[in-house]
Amino acid sequence: MADDELGDRDFERFRDLIYKVAGIRIPPTKKVMVANRLRRRLRATGIVSFPAYYAHLTSPAGPAEMPAFLDAITTNETYFYRDAHHYQWLAETFLPEAARRPKARGVPIRIWSAACATGEEPYSIALKVAAGRQALAGRDVSILGTDLSGAALETARIGAFDERAVHLVGPEERNRSFDFDPALRRWTLRPEVRSMVTWRLHNLLKPVDGGPFDCIFIKNVLIYFDADSKQAVVRHLLAALARGGYLVVGPTEGIFSMLGTLTKLKTWLYQKPA
Numbered sequence: 001m002a003d004d005e006l007g008d009r010d011f012e013r014f015r016d017l018i019y020k021v022a023g024i025r026i027p028p029t030k031k032v033m034v035a036n037r038l039r040r041r042l043r044a045t046g047i048v049s050f051p052a053y054y055a056h057l058t059s060p061a062g063p064a065e066m067p068a069f070l071d072a073i074t075t076n077e078t079y080f081y082r083d084a085h086h087y088q089w090l091a092e093t094f095l096p097e098a099a100r101r102p103k104a105r106g107v108p109i110r111i112w113s114a115a116c117a118t119g120e121e122p123y124s125i126a127l128k129v130a131a132g133r134q135a136l137a138g139r140d141v142s143i144l145g146t147d148l149s150g151a152a153l154e155t156a157r158i159g160a161f162d163e164r165a166v167h168l169v170g171p172e173e174r175n176r177s178f179d180f181d182p183a184l185r186r187w188t189l190r191p192e193v194r195s196m197v198t199w200r201l202h203n204l205l206k207p208v209d210g211g212p213f214d215c216i217f218i219k220n221v222l223i224y225f226d227a228d229s230k231q232a233v234v235r236h237l238l239a240a241l242a243r244g245g246y247l248v249v250g251p252t253e254g255i256f257s258m259l260g261t262l263t264k265l266k267t268w269l270y271q272k273p274a
């Protein structure tokens, strides 16, 4: 076998490692995809074969390579206003209601976009918050975006997007909140919107700091998690959710049966009892 081919046994070892570190069960059919993604790491590190790369990752030097390994294996596909009805609910129901709730002075309304990839999800939230300032009656809103991929978060921080990412953002909102570079055909969010989101590396298999959150978005990430790793994630999400707080769940998460302690309001919307 050529050095740059991924053998079945090595594929299994990488699959096990990915599961252990990130909770993701890569399907056996995805060998070519995994090989292509890891090949980039072989080139970048100068390591000549997949077994040698695996040995490196699991050696004492492994922790230094792990972030780049996770960047390579995660899929960061996302765009603004994905599932537009989630954002309609946020703007029309959640924000006005949260603003009316009595809260300790100085405590902001806290929203967490868990597994935010390159930032389009928390930035969509920020755009709705910016547009709804009046309904918020002076209440502060803090928005946290977290992901396992540091490279995705770096892109998020920069806040520049291609046409595809903003295809659901209307022309008025684009003009109000983005600067357009016609040469690069890039839309860059204005600093006042970018500064509304705080970014942090975070693994969903671990507890999160910064809660309790009044609303958590968990979307399009758990599709390849198995029942055990989903359970671990759900346990942390529920612990981080404020009483009366809402969980917005993506269509492919497969965790509905694990949310028994929450009140189901819609197929994608759950609330923790107050």
Ligand SMILES: C[S@@+](CC[C@H](N)C(=O)[O-])C[C@H]1O[C@@H](n2cnc3c(N)ncnc32)[C@H](O)[C@@H]1O
Binding pocket: 021, 022, 023, 024, 074, 075, 076, 077, 078, 079, 082, 114, 115, 116, 117, 118, 121, 146, 147, 148, 149, 152, 202, 203, 204, 205, 218, 219, 220, 221, 250
């Ligand atoms: C397809 S994107 C979803 C982005 C956004 N939530 C959306 O729905 O458009 C999935 C993201 O989950 C992240 N991810 C995968 N496993 C994770 C884990 N164990 N902890 C935190 N993030 C993880 C990936 O890095 C990737 O950016």
